[in-house]
Amino acid sequence: MRYPQGGGLTDERRSLREELRWEAAERFSQGDENTVIAHDLRVSIRSVQRWRKAWSQGGPRALASKGPGSLPLLSDELFAVLERELAKGPAAHGWPDKTWTLSRIRTLIGRRFHKSYTAQGVAALLKRHGWSCQVPARRAIERDESLVDGWAKETWLQVEGPWRRSMPGSSSRTRPASR
Structure with missing residues (x-):
């Protein structure tokens, strides 16, 4: 079963599913049909079929819960090692600039710990340990607003030309002017 938001069931939802399976087990012993059980418990018939087979x-x-579908690949001890590696910076690991990306962290985990994560898995791992996404400022410190305004008013207009609402040959929803 896949969950589109990127995770499995919480402990609360897992115990709720387990209660549904116990109730289904009682209904199996009473001889109820799969379709009736699925309708009453508001689950798919396929789930009831799997539960009946296991039962x-x-x-x-x-039918008891087997716990989370997957366990984290990096233990807390290994994550502490990862944090020390991240503190050294990307340049220490061979990247030319000072920016950590999910892809780079994923590569570092693969090189250092021989574990395979997806970029989304790296994001979830970091978030689980209290890290957050840091987005650089959109404007450079060196930006000169007067030069940008001058360029936009002079150079860009020469490149683009004046914009007209309708020109001969352009499509328009209005009726063409009569001649």
């Missing part, structure tokens, strides 16, 4: 092979204990 018939292993009894009610087979």
